[in-house]
Amino acid sequence: MKSRKVVVVEDDKMLATVFSMFLKNLGHELLGFYTDGKEAIQKVEKEKPDVILMDIHLKGEIDGIKTTEIIQEKFDIPVIYISGDTESETIERAFKTKSYGYLVKPIDKTELGINIELACIKHKYDRDISIREKRYKNLIDVSPNSIIVVVDNIIEYVNYSGLKLFETIHIEHMLEKDFFSFIPGGYQGPLKKLFQELLDGKIKMLDYSPAKIKSLNNKEYSVGIVGSLIEFKHAKAIQLVISDHTEYLETKKLLTEQNNIINNTFDGISTISLGGIITSWNIGAERIYGHKPKEILNTKFVSLFPDKDDMYLQEIIVEKTLEKQNIEVELDYKHPLTGELKYVQLSLSVLTNLGDEITGLVCYTKDITDRKLKDLDLKKSENSLKAIFDGSTEAIFFVDQNLNILDSNRLAKQYAQKFFNTEISSQSNVFDILAFLDKTEFRLLFENALEGVSHFLERPLEIENKKHYFKITIYPVTSIDDESINRFCISFLDISDKKKTEKELEETHAELKPLFDSSIQRFYLSDLDAKLVAFNKAAKEIIQKEFRRNIRKGDNLFDFIPSEVGFEEFNKKFNTAKEGKHITFKVKIKNDDGEYWAEAHLDPIKDETGETRRILFWTLDITDREKNxxxxxxxxxxxxxxxxxxxxxxxxxxxxxxxxxxxxxxxxxxxxxx
Incomplete structure (x- = not known):
């Protein structure tokens, strides 16, 4: 036997000694003995052994089977497993790596020698087959024809053109599938008969046969099929060459559809020669510019914009496009039929032939008149809003999620100087400008605002030995695009005068309240929605007596109107009082003690501007007067x-x-x- 270079991967040192002795006696060279899979991979790359003896259960991060997978993928070296594990699960996992042997411990020297020789011979044979198949595969892989190899009607190989025909880029989608599952029923019988005759030697070639093929997406193609008998992976196989006859018809159909789409596109599409002459004109261009094809074809494109300089347009339309390959430009013109001022966006790009030579330009025209007018309106609105923003009686700061001030109005800048003794600069932090704010409290409020929660606060501030009161409002700002919240607004309103007035009113109220409560007249003060704001002692007592319930702030005044008055009638009188008119009426009322006469008044209470803010409803028992x-x-x-x-x-x-x-x-x- 020929001497082989061997690497042993085994974590049992005693077995390593045995293997070393066996290999020496068999005439083989031991290149190295390793106990760890990772170390073995590194050494194998340098030592290039003829064969590797691999224990399955190695210590370390990877076992022998995983080590074998990596070695086979990287170095293509035959591996013989040596293991005492005879579990079917382990053996099945080992076989999946296409190893060249599986020896069960204890190992016999003679058996080891035979397995090493067989592994090297089989590996050489497999490599020769692989090289021949690779050469053949490379040849047909690049073929422009669709080539499929089938064994027993099962697809074993598809080249790149074939994958394209079946509408996939993954050969795994095709392998091990029945070829006839892609053939519609009417064509299966004749093809199966021809396949069998070819396999039986009755015919030497599968002559041209028309058929249909379904892609993986169930799309049908009209094809022609020819075939021959070959050997593939040690088995009889049929190599099929498939030509797609639908390509020409599909291309023609596609071009027709594209022309229809282009011609009927809402936007304008036109082509222009290198001399600036219009060579094609779709319906969209006719709609936008108001010119029919027969009027505009073979005329200069610049004639569409008579108010513009010809040289300027020629430079923009032709020269700039040729220089940059594609450009966009906005122009305005007067519509020839309506005389209206229109705005268009031109997207120009070069046209090339199959040889990549520039033959002209294509121009996509989009009518942007509505957008342009809206932009102008929006600009006006922005200017108006900016005026309102800067004219607000509140100091307003817009703040982002990083607490940086993005914008502020005129009063905010004045407040920053007058009250906060600082200047607002680009990306100022809110706490740098509003240093008087409690960071712990307001950081939490700001976080709440970014979650969509609004806050309304009042805070005193000592400025130049004078106490000022500010109303502070914090509210989220929603993005127009996706309704997300990534900023918020904080505004300040100096309410010092209001606080002073409220204090004076409280003092006045404290003085008047005893008189109000001691009056025999029944007073009910309500807002314009008839919700009670205040009432005196006499009113409370009469309600308890006649309605047997307690009166509370927020109750509806109409709930305490005697039935003798009537809801509709009182509603009319109440609405008249809201208009600023004084109303007086009297009514006889029955109760448990008999009946009595009451005189009622509805008095509008107005603010300093003369606008009605409250309604005072008061009544007086006039029974004695009526009797007299x-x-x-x-x-x-x-x-x-x-x-x-x-x-x-x-x-x-x-x-x-x-x-x-x-x-x-x-x-x-x-x-x-x-």
């Missing part, structure tokens, strides 16, 4: 009777109160005394 008026009216009626009775005797009997009034004449006649 009724008695007075009766007396007047009696006197009228007496006056009209002359010398005759008269009497007046009040049945309701069981009272009798007798005139003096009548008393004298019937003898009544007082």
């Amino acid at each position: 008026l009724a008695a007075l009216q009766k007396s007047e009626e009696r006197y009228a009777l007496i006056a009209s009775g002359g010398n005759d005797g008269l009497w007046d009997w009040d049945l309701a109160n069981n009272e009798l009034y007798v005139s003096p004449r009548w008393k004298a006649m019937i003898g009544f005394d007082e």
Whole structure:
């Protein structure tokens, strides 16, 4: 036997000694003995052994099987496994690495020698076959024809052109699949018969056969198939050469569709010669420019823009495009039919032939009139908003998620100088400008704002020995593009005067409240939505008595209107008062004690601008007054009777109160005394 160079990978030192002795007796050269897979890989790269004896269960990060996989992939050296493990799972895993032997410990010297020789011979044979197959494979891989090799109708090989035909780039999608699963049913029978005749030697070649093939995406192609018998991986195989007949028709169809698409595209598409002459013109271009093809073809492209300088346009359209290969430019023009000012965006690029020679230009025209007008409106709006922004009575700071100030209005800059004694610069940190803010508190508030939470605060600030009050508002700013929040706004409003006024009002309220509560009149103060803001003691007592419930701030005034008034009627009166008019009315009300008369008033309460802000509804018990008026009216009626009775005797009997009034004449006649 020929002497072989051997590397042993085994972590058992005793076995290593045995292997060393066996290999010496067999006439082989031991290049090295290694116990670790990683070390073995490094040494094998340098020593280039003829064969490797590999233990499966090695110590270290990788075992013998993984080590073998790496060695085979990198160095193509035959490996013989040596192991005491006879578990089927281990053996199956080892076989998957295409090893050249599996010896079970303890190892016999003669058996070892035979396996080493067989491994080297088989490896040489496999390499020769691999080289021949690789040469053959390289030849057909680059073939422009689709080539498929089938064994027992199973696909074993597909070249690059074949993969393209089947609409895939991965050969794994095709291997080990039945070739006839890609052939529609009507074509399977004749082809299977020809395949069998070729395998049986009845025919030498598979002559041209028309058929259809389905791709992996179930797309059908019209093809022609020829074939021959070959040997592939030690087996009889049929090599098929498939030509796609649909390419020409598909190309023609595609060109027709593309022409239709181009011609009917909404945007304008035109081609221009190197001399600046229009050579094609689609419907979109006709719509945009208002010229029909017969009017515009073979005319200069610059004629579309009569208000522009010809030389300038020639330089932009032709020379710049040829220089940069593609450009974009915006132009305006007057529409020839409507006379309207229009805006277009031209995208120009070069046209080349199959030899990459520039033959002309293609121009895509997009009507951007609406966008341009919207941009102009937006610019106006931005200017208006900027004016509002800078004219605001609040100092406003826009802050990003890193707490840097992105923008601020005029008043904010004034506040920074006047109150905060600092200047706002580009990317100033909010805490540098607003140093008086409590970092712990406000950092949390800022984080909440970036999560979509708004905050409304009031804070005092001592400035030049004078206390100022500020209303501070923190609210998130949502992005227009994706509605995300990556910035927030913090605004300051000096409410010192308001606080002073509120304090004065509180003091005034404290003085007036005893008078308000001691009044016998029932006062109800509500907002314009009839929600109660305040009420006095007399109002509270009458509500408890007549409605048997407690009155609270925020209650609806309409809930306490007696039924005798009527909801609709009171609503009319309330709305009239909201318009600034004083309303007075009286009503007789029944309760558990009988009935009484009440006089009601609706008074509008206005602010300093004269605008109604509150409604004061107040009532007064006028029962005694009404009774006195009724008695007075009766007396007047009696006197009228007496006056009209002359010398005759008269009497007046009040049945309701069981009272009798007798005139003096009548008393004298019937003898009544007082």
